[in-house]
Amino acid sequence: MKTKTKTKTVGETKTRGLLREGFPMSRLSTWGVGGAARLLFSPADMDDLRAFMAGRNIADVVFVGHGSNLLVRDGGIDGIVVRTAPGLCALSLEGDAEVFAEAGVGCPKLARFCADKGLAGAEFFAGVPGTVGGALAMNAGCYGGETWDAVVKVRALTNDGFYDMPRDDFETGYRSVRAKSGGDVFFAGALFHFCVDDGGDNGNGGGARARMKEMLRMRGESQPLGKASAGSVFRNPPGGFAGKMIAECGLAGMRVGGAEVSRKHANFILNCGDATARDIESLMEKIQHAVREKTGVLLSPEVRVVGRAQ
Numbered sequence: 001m002k003t004k005t006k007t008k009t010v011g012e013t014k015t016r017g018l019l020r021e022g023f024p025m026s027r028l029s030t031w032g033v034g035g036a037a038r039l040l041f042s043p044a045d046m047d048d049l050r051a052f053m054a055g056r057n058i059a060d061v062v063f064v065g066h067g068s069n070l071l072v073r074d075g076g077i078d079g080i081v082v083r084t085a086p087g088l089c090a091l092s093l094e095g096d097a098e099v100f101a102e103a104g105v106g107c108p109k110l111a112r113f114c115a116d117k118g119l120a121g122a123e124f125f126a127g128v129p130g131t132v133g134g135a136l137a138m139n140a141g142c143y144g145g146e147t148w149d150a151v152v153k154v155r156a157l158t159n160d161g162f163y164d165m166p167r168d169d170f171e172t173g174y175r176s177v178r179a180k181s182g183g184d185v186f187f188a189g190a191l192f193h194f195c196v197d198d199g200g201d202n203g204n205g206g207g208a209r210a211r212m213k214e215m216l217r218m219r220g221e222s223q224p225l226g227k228a229s230a231g232s233v234f235r236n237p238p239g240g241f242a243g244k245m246i247a248e249c250g251l252a253g254m255r256v257g258g259a260e261v262s263r264k265h266a267n268f269i270l271n272c273g274d275a276t277a278r279d280i281e282s283l284m285e286k287i288q289h290a291v292r293e294k295t296g297v298l299l300s301p302e303v304r305v306v307g308r309a310q
């Protein structure tokens with residue numbers, strides 16, 4: 001039976017994905033704050049995205065995965081937001097140890113997929129609540145692993161179209177990624193190379209699953225999981241830990257409106273229910289000021305702040 005695909009039209013563009021005007025970004029951010037996007041597009045698949053992006057400048061678009069490292073200001077985004085999940089969701093094993101994942105695949109899903117295929121090296125993704133695209137943009141990492149350690153090449157969208165770009169085309173570092181050619185890049189997907197798991201389970205992923213379980217246990221012990229946050233707010237400065245510095249400055253529990261510095265992990269800011277983006281940003285500024293006064297170090301935000309203040 002043939003299914004009819006509904007198309008919608010924006011200007012000259014026909015799309016199959018979801019298009020919404022005035023979409024509340026608080027629904028696309030793990031902090032649960034932020035004003036509305038003028039236009040939200042959630043592509044049905046990569047071809048749909050390709051059609052939508054034709055003739056647009058990618059610098060005019062804000063790409064969003066799970067919004068787990070994003071602070072959208074209360075005045076919202078006066079432009080286009082493209083959401084990669086759940087449309088860009090292809091995930092496949094290529095050969096023995098290579099995995100292709102589109103941008104909207106959840107990091108925990110990638111970790112479980114690799115373990116199921118008897119691969120090791122993706123376990124750290126299990127506790128990162130973002131998408132593959134967000135992890136590529138941030139070089140997300142933890143427990144000794146970083147996203148770009150395993151990248152062979154990425155499928156990238158630039159203003160000239162879609163390209164496969166090898167890892168060497170990028171400069172990567174701690175929570176930083178930059179195309180050597182300069183300019184904005186949208187990560188549509190990536191090919192990763194992992195290792196065949198030799199964890200004592202004949203390559204059946206038992207070792208990887210056990211390591212994932214242990215990492216999730218450690219995370220549960222040290223982080224305020226289950227509360228609205230965006231993970232670590234500040235990057236660790238060279239030779240130090242932002243959370244430890246914030247706690248040592250006596251800032252755990254400090255509040256601005258509905259935003260609070262977590263007492264369990266002081267580099268997390270929690271939305272206690274009624275926080276605004278302004279509350280969170282003010283608390284970030286207060287933390288920066290207090291830590292600088294006491295230690296001389298200016299903490300630099302890891303979370304990306306976008307949009308207009310109200």
Ligand SMILES: Cc1cc2nc3c(=O)[nH]c(=O)nc-3n(C[C@H](O)[C@H](O)[C@H](O)COP(=O)(O)OP(=O)(O)OC[C@H]3O[C@@H](n4cnc5c(N)ncnc54)[C@H](O)[C@@H]3O)c2cc1C
Pocket residue numbers: 030062063064065066067068069070084103127128129130131132133134135136137138139140141142185186187188225229230231232304
């Ligand atoms: C409880 C909790 C724990 C966390 N633990 C960790 C951790 O251990 N390690 C870690 O590194 N991070 C951690 N994070 C932060 C976050 O999950 C990661 O940075 C994640 O990679 C962000 O992915 P996302 O899809 O949510 O990106 P978003 O928050 O949606 O976007 C983040 C940035 O990436 C850009 N972006 C998103 N998708 C794309 C794309 N396809 N192409 C280009 N740019 C894109 C956005 O425009 C934005 O600038 C944690 C967050 C939470 C809430």
